[in-house]
Amino acid sequence: MTGLVIVLAFLALGAAVVFVAMSGGPQGTRRRLSSESRRGTKGVGLAVGAVMVLFGVAVPGLTFALSGDESDGPAGLELNAVQTEGRELFAENCSTCHILSASNAVGRVGPNLDVLRPNVDLTLDAIANGRARGAGQMPAGLLQGEQASAVAQYIDLVAGRVR
Ligand code: HEC
Structure with missing residues (x-):
């Protein structure tokens, strides 16, 4: 084109x-x-x-x-290399429990990430420490280091931006 x-x-x-x-x-x-x-x-x-x-x-x-x-990203969103890796990691590690339209994820154990729209820091904290505040359980340490960061950056870009 x-x-x-x-x-x-x-x-x-x-x-x-x-x-x-x-x-x-x-x-x-x-x-x-x-x-x-x-x-x-x-x-x-x-x-x-x-x-x-x-x-x-x-x-x-x-x-x-x-x-x-x-663009190969969802709904015309441009993903850089890190965000593309984050997209794959999200599918493997997070999609069973969370809704995220950009990844066609429909899990209902945890909060809907399209609604929550967590920033990078919140996602990193959730991954590192897990969550068990009475609304279900998210295990701590599902991902570490660069992988955790890649997922957080992916969510930060796409959450709430794809229907
Ligand atoms: C086994 C199911 C499960 C998996 C897998 C899972 N989560 Fe969660 N997640 C939850 C639950 C349940 C909560 C809410 C717990 C609560 O608030 O009591 C949650 C909460 C969150 C929150 C919100 C934290 C807050 O303080 O509001 C974020 C962000 C999040 N998860 C991101 C992720 C990411 C990224 C992954 C993949 C690396 C992931 N989750 C994998 C179940 C899961």
Whole structure:
């Protein structure tokens, strides 16, 4: 898809070159610029402005919109390498007990993480110390170190953002 955008951009550039050539080449354009009325100059200014808008806004915008579709994360969310690892670890270690739509997790032992939206620190604390406050049991130390951190960062990104 990104390739298509680039092709379109170059087609537009080619059309602009042809347009300048047909209207007497750069010299013709310059001659007209100096001799023609202010209305003509304004027209050229508008054309230049349109080209700048096309390349400055439309092309990057389109590229961004289309590349969003290519993201392998849930609902177009971009996952970095750590968050991608966290997603896998969540499926293996947490999904049986928690709801998290981004992982299609429907466990009902613990709280719904899409509603709770725990930040990184809260998730790390829950993993390290476990939870047993009367609303079920979550064992301590399900994951350690970088793995715990990866899951926490994944949840922080996706919780509550996918329906
Ligand atoms: C065996 C079921 C079970 C598993 C597996 C499990 N949890 Fe939990 N989790 C719970 C329960 C139950 C609670 C709530 C306990 C309470 O508050 O009494 C909880 C609470 C939480 C909380 C909220 C803590 C708070 O203070 O509000 C977070 C965040 C959490 N879990 C994240 C995770 C993550 C991340 C994983 C995977 C590494 C995981 N859980 C795995 C059962 C589980």
